[in-house]
Amino acid sequence: MKERVSLNTVQWLIAVALVAIVVASACHTPVTIVTPAGKVAYAANEVAIRVGELQKTAIAAEAAGAIPTPVARIIITWTTESAKVLGATPAGWGTTVATSWGEVKRQIPLAYLQNPAIISAVSAVDVALAIFLPPTR
Amino acid sequence: MNPGLIAALINQLLIPELLEIIRRRQAAKLGITDAEIIKEFNNRVLEIVTEGENWLAAHPK
Numbered sequence: 001m002k003e004r005v006s007l008n009t010v011q012w013l014i015a016v017a018l019v020a021i022v023v024a025s026a027c028h029t030p031v032t033i034v035t036p037a038g039k040v041a042y043a044a045n046e047v048a049i050r051v052g053e054l055q056k057t058a059i060a061a062e063a064a065g066a067i068p069t070p071v072a073r074i075i076i077t078w079t080t081e082s083a084k085v086l087g088a089t090p091a092g093w094g095t096t097v098a099t100s101w102g103e104v105k106r107q108i109p110l111a112y113l114q115n116p117a118i119i120s121a122v123s124a125v126d127v128a129l130a131i132f133l134p135p136t137r
Numbered sequence: 138m139n140p141g142l143i144a145a146l147i148n149q150l151l152i153p154e155l156l157e158i159i160r161r162r163q164a165a166k167l168g169i170t171d172a173e174i175i176k177e178f179n180n181r182v183l184e185i186v187t188e189g190e191n192w193l194a195a196h197p198k
Contacts, residue, residue, distance in 0.1 A: 033169065038174055041174050041175040048181045048182055048185065052185045062196075069196055072196070076192050077193065080185065080186055080193065083182045120150055123150040124154045
């Protein structure tokens with residue numbers, strides 16, 4: 001019993017360490033992007049990629065009947081408006097996009113947020129926001 | 138939450154996403170420039186807005 005607990009603990013620590021290493025590595029901008037504008041665009045682009053993937057996933061899930069149209073409308077309204085904010089303020093989108101994302105997740109019943117059709121895309125937005133959220137001034 | 142479930146979520150959702158970010162960063166090391174990333178970003182934003190507005194127009198409340 002004790003050995004099993006120790007093994008589980010070791011596995012858990014390894015998983016946490018791996019995630020920490022990967023997160024630390026993922027936070028850096030590529031070395032070929034050198035200007036402040038380029039670095040800002042890189043971070044905003046990484047978030048926009050996940051926002052776009054969420055939008056495509058929501059459209060496909062609604063078309064397949066996996067999520068209802070009103071839920072898809074909430075998601076797609078957010079993705080569209082967030083893309084506008086990212087495009088208009090690539091250095092200052094953080095608070096607006098992160099706050100509105102939290103509001104959107106509160107509006108959608110948990111059963112739909114955890115629907116296999118969209119959970120991966122939802123998690124990807126969470127991860128991207130956690131990694132690339134610009135610091136507030 | 139069950140540690141096994143947490144580990145499964147990390148394995149299936151978090152790590153693949155983070156690896157994808159690293160893969161893109163490594164690919165970017167091959168020579169993507171500031172101008173190219175800015176252009177890619179602007180094109181992506183336009184694509185998302187266009188696709189989203191078209192869907193919303195086709196699915197009014």
